[in-house]
Amino acid sequence: MASVGGKRSKKKNPRDKDLTSRYLSGAIEEDRLDAVERFSGRDASAQQRKMEQTSLLRLAEEAVDTNFDQLPIGQVIQVYSLFVDVQFEGIDWLCVVRKTLSKLYERPIVGDLVRFRDTGMKDERGRPEAVIEQVLPRKTVLTRSDSFKSIVQQPIVANAKQMLIVTSLKEPRIKWGIIDRMIVAAQGGGLKPILCMNKMDLVNDKEMEFARTALQHYRTLGAHTLETSVVQNLGLAELRELLRDGPTVLAGQSGVGKSSLINAIEPNLDLRTGAISGYTGKGRHTTSSAKRYRLSNGSDVIDTPGVKLFGLWGVSADNLTTYFPDVVNGTAPPWRVESYEKIFESLPR
Numbered sequence: 001m002a003s004v005g006g007k008r009s010k011k012k013n014p015r016d017k018d019l020t021s022r023y024l025s026g027a028i029e030e031d032r033l034d035a036v037e038r039f040s041g042r043d044a045s046a047q048q049r050k051m052e053q054t055s056l057l058r059l060a061e062e063a064v065d066t067n068f069d070q071l072p073i074g075q076v077i078q079v080y081s082l083f084v085d086v087q088f089e090g091i092d093w094l095c096v097v098r099k100t101l102s103k104l105y106e107r108p109i110v111g112d113l114v115r116f117r118d119t120g121m122k123d124e125r126g127r128p129e130a131v132i133e134q135v136l137p138r139k140t141v142l143t144r145s146d147s148f149k150s151i152v153q154q155p156i157v158a159n160a161k162q163m164l165i166v167t168s169l170k171e172p173r174i175k176w177g178i179i180d181r182m183i184v185a186a187q188g189g190g191l192k193p194i195l196c197m198n199k200m201d202l203v204n205d206k207e208m209e210f211a212r213t214a215l216q217h218y219r220t221l222g223a224h225t226l227e228t229s230v231v232q233n234l235g236l237a238e239l240r241e242l243l244r245d246g247p248t249v250l251a252g253q254s255g256v257g258k259s260s261l262i263n264a265i266e267p268n269l270d271l272r273t274g275a276i277s278g279y280t281g282k283g284r285h286t287t288s289s290a291k292r293y294r295l296s297n298g299s300d301v302i303d304t305p306g307v308k309l310f311g312l313w314g315v316s317a318d319n320l321t322t323y324f325p326d327v328v329n330g331t332a333p334p335w336r337v338e339s340y341e342k343i344f345e346s347l348p349r
Helices: 014-024 030-038 044-059 098-102 176-188 204-220 238-243 258-265 324-327 334-346
Strands: 073-080 084-088 091-095 113-122 127-135 141-145 153-156 162-168 192-198 222-229 248-251 287-292 298-305
Touching: 030 044, 084 127, 091 113, 098 127, 141 176, 153 287, 153 324, 162 176, 162 238, 162 258, 176 192, 176 248, 176 334, 192 204, 222 238, 238 258, 248 258, 258 298, 324 334
Parallel strands: 091 127, 162 192, 162 248, 192 222, 248 298
Antiparallel strands: 073 084, 073 113, 073 287, 084 091, 113 127, 141 153, 287 298
């Protein structure tokens, strides 16, 4: 075998050959192969972590009793390519999904309630490990969309109750089309929309008058609205109370101050960090770009930093007018009419 950099290549052991043959035959997924081979370090601790990871993945492939009624029910707080973080009675579990479940149904998403089976093992951080056996029916669902006209949508958040849509008139400039699409996405997914006009300390009197007129119009459409400013401590107490009615999905274009708002009412929570460590290496393989955080008042917020556009769940060209009653009755401001027309053109017919 050819050498690289003047060094002789290490000969594969029988187990590595077996792994390669299983991959070539289609018996193992490419990302699973990558996850296993990534931890081929020479030190004993790396080898031990590799063995523990492989054992957990193998448990997901074993046949088990299908009587799930007695299994505990936890909630998914973050999802990765191979692993799922589940919280149960205040304890975080590192889980994998039963292979038959992932083949027959959609994979779990953040907010899902799942039944899981304890494996009796723990990872190097001391977290118990388990296999997810069942995903319970969802009450609400949000999807992501990679482009405005995307038809294929990927569910990312389940069982949230409301969406906090943060925007600002300045820094960055407001984009009404994105706000209206987020409101439709929330209502279509079964969530209550909350429109938060942030950075009110930056606007002048004329801009403030316009902002309040716009917020009043959205209130006539059933959306809750509020004005906030971290600099002026404006609206933070109201926001804290609104979040009690969660779980709440955080949404808004980059730079509008979502993280600053949440960190202002919850100083110990830093949404801008979120570094992932552990033997799974799963920080580089996040698939949902969503994570649930527990606030000190017991309510939950779900951050979706990687989502540029939410999909329109259950929304079609035939029922779009349901979400734009002001366009139908002729009371819509110009930007609402434009939003309606743009969304209508993006929907399949």
